[in-house]
Amino acid sequence: MTIPLCMTNQRDVLIWPGCTNGEYSVKSGWVRTEYPNINEVQELINLIGAQKQRLELFAVVAWFVWNRRNKIRLQESSLDKSRIFSTAAQYLLAFQLKFPEKMAKSPAIATKWSPPLGEGYKTNYDGAVFEEAGEARIGVVVRNGNGEVLAALSEKIPYPGTVELVEILAARRAVQFIVELGMAQSIFEGDSKIVYKALKSGDVGHSSIGQYVKDIMSIPGSIRTFSFSHIRRQGNCVAHALAKRARFTFPLLVWMEHVSPDVIPFVLSDL
Template structure:
């Protein structure tokens, strides 16, 4: 067995690739049971990283109370605490009830003058345990500047995938070299979390922190939300990821899978004018 797989694992960071800031999938699969492997790989990692620390659930300071203060809870108390955590988890993962609303036509809009718009969208392929990302960058006239689609071999959930896609979109925009950017996606929950309008879900807390830190390198930046109809090219690109091996980048070239969606966006803008 290779040394890198046989050495003892003491910290979470031992399971994370230092350069890519991604899980060492081979090591995780080797050391953990299948159900635990999916749970670990389903945790999104931020490019900013985080320090190792020991945390005990259901304590105010995250410390082991039995060890540090001599207080030890009874088995019944522990059982009740576990059931309460399970109930909170189930409530948090329930789909909210939908209400009938009047259909409104949502269109993609141009970014402000002198600014670029980066549209992002993520897709989850649960059966394949894949997360897919689509990023589309256009200028103030709607001209395509760059696109990216990327595949992640991790069983992320919808919110985690959207958060990671936004982070990847920010990094891609920085690599392309644009400085004034409007980032847009169709996840209202993520958009509200970025703007501090609601409590950040613990599963994406570190990624949102990374997003807010990463955008500081731009001259100007902003975040906006649109519905799926206003994010069609990025959505189509994310769906296309299943057809690529890992990731693809197009510079000043429109991928065939989003030509129609891009033309419809531009047509709707100028027909409206």
């Protein structure tokens, strides 16, 4: 449809201030009676724009008013003015149902390593796979309630064939490490949910890692208290860095009360 435009500038005016008797009949009230002196369309839009939903409905109603005016000018059939508001509201609702507003995703909560309570110890473990070399690497770090490193290791092992097996072997090495250190208790924490669930439930019947779960459960003879927990990879960065580091080092490296300089930033990030 081609709409002829005026060749001279025209001043915007409010053409729908209310009913002929001076009372506003639209219940939602485009202009409330406490604002009786609005003379500019922009003032009306600013007022309604304070609420997004009202502004959307106002825009649809305004379009229906404009559309009806042009149909009348072109002597075409038009919507009765008494139905403009209800029709506009139905039109907007149908559009919103078909194209629902996408809710903004909540920002991901950063996962951070948490220290053990009191005088306890936490042992984090992780595995890294390097298939091209046919190897896997294990990283283990033991820390106290202040986040201080008591011991750490980085060890190469032959690649056992799956990531799950690497992770369960890392868990087994973590338990062995605590026994070697002569410590009586620890929380063992890794980032594999499969391994965590198997260890938590003592599932020795698991098809691929059940035998290793059984091995782990038979190790803690000298450990009086132990438990298993799970953390996302982001919170397991020290053990992961130790596992990655093993690729470039001797088959086994052990640190007591410190770690290598390249791993220190990951330790500090957890404090």
